[in-house]
Amino acid sequence: MVLTDVLADARALPRAEQFRLIQELAAALLRDEAPLIEAGREYPVWSPDAAFGAADVLLRSLDADRGQS
Secondary structure (H helix, E strand, O other), X not given: OOHHHHHHHHHHOOHHHHHHHHHHHHHHHHHHXXXXXXXXXXXXXXOHHHOXXXXXXXXXXXXXXXXXX
16 A cells, blocks of 8 residues: 555545544654653753853853943
């Protein structure tokens, strides 16, 4: 069966069945995908809490902006 035949058959379905077909295809694609996040595994997350250099640059920029206005 080729895609054009499948599309013709899908277009002939009632609207509710077309939505069901979409759901089934999406679910099948998700089952075939490797999970992006694996349970029980640790993932590093960057946080700006120790980005003192960036904070200094931002503070200088804000101070310079205040001086101009």
